Amino acid sequence: MQFDEDTKRGAKALVGELVEDSTRRARPDQVAGIRSYYETKGGLYRQLAARILYSRRSLRREDGLEWSLRDLRNDILSRASSPESQRQFETWFLARDKMLRGVSARLWDLAEQHSVPQPVATPIVAQTVEIPHELLVKYMSVPLSAEADPAKRTKGNLLAIEVMSSGRSIGFAEREILAGYTGWGGLSIESVAGALPPKWTPSSDALIHEYYTPPLLCLSLARVLRKYVEAMARTKGTVRALEPSAGIGRFVNALSFGSYKAVSWTAVEYSPISAAILRAMRPDIRVVEGSFEKFVAAEESSLMGNIDLVVANPPYGERGASFNDDPNRNYRERKAYVYFLRRCLDLLAPSGIGVFLIPYGFLTGQSAEYLSLRKRVLLRHHLMAAFRLPSSLFPGANIVTDLLLFRSRGGELTEVAGEDSAIVEGRYFELFPAHLLGQELRSDKGAKDE
Numbered sequence: 001m002q003f004d005e006d007t008k009r010g011a012k013a014l015v016g017e018l019v020e021d022s023t024r025r026a027r028p029d030q031v032a033g034i035r036s037y038y039e040t041k042g043g044l045y046r047q048l049a050a051r052i053l054y055s056r057r058s059l060r061r062e063d064g065l066e067w068s069l070r071d072l073r074n075d076i077l078s079r080a081s082s083p084e085s086q087r088q089f090e091t092w093f094l095a096r097d098k099m100l101r102g103v104s105a106r107l108w109d110l111a112e113q114h115s116v117p118q119p120v121a122t123p124i125v126a127q128t129v130e131i132p133h134e135l136l137v138k139y140m141s142v143p144l145s146a147e148a149d150p151a152k153r154t155k156g157n158l159l160a161i162e163v164m165s166s167g168r169s170i171g172f173a174e175r176e177i178l179a180g181y182t183g184w185g186g187l188s189i190e191s192v193a194g195a196l197p198p199k200w201t202p203s204s205d206a207l208i209h210e211y212y213t214p215p216l217l218c219l220s221l222a223r224v225l226r227k228y229v230e231a232m233a234r235t236k237g238t239v240r241a242l243e244p245s246a247g248i249g250r251f252v253n254a255l256s257f258g259s260y261k262a263v264s265w266t267a268v269e270y271s272p273i274s275a276a277i278l279r280a281m282r283p284d285i286r287v288v289e290g291s292f293e294k295f296v297a298a299e300e301s302s303l304m305g306n307i308d309l310v311v312a313n314p315p316y317g318e319r320g321a322s323f324n325d326d327p328n329r330n331y332r333e334r335k336a337y338v339y340f341l342r343r344c345l346d347l348l349a350p351s352g353i354g355v356f357l358i359p360y361g362f363l364t365g366q367s368a369e370y371l372s373l374r375k376r377v378l379l380r381h382h383l384m385a386a387f388r389l390p391s392s393l394f395p396g397a398n399i400v401t402d403l404l405l406f407r408s409r410g411g412e413l414t415e416v417a418g419e420d421s422a423i424v425e426g427r428y429f430e431l432f433p434a435h436l437l438g439q440e441l442r443s444d445k446g447a448k449d450e
C-alpha cells in the first residue's frame with residue numbers, strides 16, 4: 001500500500017512517540033537496547049504506524065488493529081523474492097504476533113493521546129474488515145437480466161453513487177447496493193448528468209471501457225482455476241494475484257471464496273469512481289487507483305517474475321493518455337488489450353497463470369501483426385485453453401471475445417513449439433472446435449480482425 005506524504009510524516013512522528021514512551025517505561029540499562037532495536041526495525045514500525053493512522057480514519061479500534069497488522073503482513077509476504085523468504089517472513093510474523101499486537105495497540109493509543117496529526121486524504125469507508133461469505137455471494141448475484149436492461153443498470157449506478165457520495169459509513173447493506181454498480185459501458189451519462197455530483201460524474205471513457213464481466217463467467221472461471229490455485233497455495237502459502245483493470249472487482253470477488261482465501265489480491269483501477277467503490281466493497285485487499293501503466297512502472301522490480309495469477313478483462317481500443325506512464329520500451333503496444341496481455345503475462349512467476357478476456361483478433365486475426373504477436377506470446381507462455389464466447393456476453397457492445405488461459409514457461413523458447421504452430425497460424429478452433437461456444441453466424445477469415 002502506498003501512503004501520502006502526510007501519512008508518512010504522521011507515522012514517523014508516531015514511531016518517535018513510541019520509542020520515547022518505551023524508554024520512559026524501561027530501566028536505564030535497557031534504554032540503549034530499545035533505541036538500537038527501533039533504529040534497525042524503524043522502517044517496519046513506520047509501515048505499521050502508517051496503517052494505524054490510515055485505519056483510524058474510519059475503522060473501530062479493534063478492526064483497525066486487526067486490519068493494520070494483516071495488511072502489513074500481506075504486503076511484506078507479497079514482496080518476498082522467493083518461497084523460502086516468504087516462509088521466513090511468515091515465521092517471523094507468527095513468532096512475534098503477540099508483541100506486534102501489543103505495539104499496534106500502543107501506537108493506536110499514542111496517536112489518540114498525542115493527537116498525531118490525522119492526514120486529510122479521502123477517508124476509507126470500511127467499518128468491518130472481513131468480507132463474509134454471504135456478502136461475496138451477494139456481490140456475485142447481479143442477474144443477467146439486470147445487466148441487459150439499461151434502465152435497471154442506470155438506476156443501480158445512481159443508487160451506488162448516492163451511497164458513495166453521501167459520506168455515510170459503509171456496512172453490509174451499503175455494500176450490497178454498491179454491487180449493483182455495473183459501470184457505464186453502453187449507457188448514457190448525459191441523460192442522468194443532473195443526478196450525479198461533480199466528483200462522482202464519470203469521464204466519457206467510461207462509456208467505452210466499462211463493460212464488466214458477467215458474474216456467471218467469473219464464477220465459472222473460479223471453478224476451473226480452483227485446483228491450480230490450491231496447488232500453488234500448497235507450495236507457496238500465499239498466492240500473489242493481480243487484476244490490472246479491476247472495475248469493481250468482479251473477478252476478484254469470484255476468486256475469493258473458500259480456498260481462494262490463500263490469494264493476496266492487488267487490484268488496479270483507472271477510474272477513481274470504480275476504484276473507490278471497489279475499495280469500499282473490499283477493504284481487505286490492496287486497491288490501487290490509477291493507470292496500470294503507472295503502477296507497473298513504479299513497482300516493476302517487485303512484480304517481475306513474482307506474480308502467480310493474473311486475471312483481466314482489460315480495456316479494448318487504442319491506448320489513451322496513460323500510454324506514456326510506462327516507459328518500458330518493450331511494451332509500446334498501440335492496442336490497449338495487447339499491452340495488458342503482454343505486460344501482465346511477462347510479470348508471471350514460472351508456471352504462473354494468466355487469464356484474459358480479450359477481443360477475438362488475438363487468437364484468429366490473420367494480419368501479419370497478429371501472426372507475429374501470437375508467436376511472441378507463445379514463445380514465453382503456453383496456451384492452456386481458449387474459448388470463444390457468444391457476442392451476447394456484453395449487451396450492446398456487439399463484440400466477439402475469447403477467454404484465454406496461459407501458463408508462463410518461466411523463460412523464452414528459441415522457436416515456436418511444434419504443437420503451437422497451428423495456433424500461431426490462427427487455427428486454434430480447427431484443433432478445438434468444441435471451444436467455440438455459441439453459434440458462428442459469420443466467419444471473418446481474412447477480414448480485418450476486430
Ligand SMILES: C[S@@+](CC[C@H](N)C(=O)[O-])C[C@H]1O[C@@H](n2cnc3c(N)ncnc32)[C@H](O)[C@@H]1O
Pocket residue numbers: 209210211212213244245246247248249250251268269270271274290291292293312313314315316322
Ligand atoms: C472492460 S472493463 C473490465 C473491468 C473488470 N476487469 C471486469 O472484468 O469486470 C475495463 C476496466 O479497465 C479500466 N481501465 C481503463 N484503462 C485503464 C488503465 N490504463 N489502467 C487500469 N485500468 C484501466 C476501466 O476503467 C474499466 O474499469
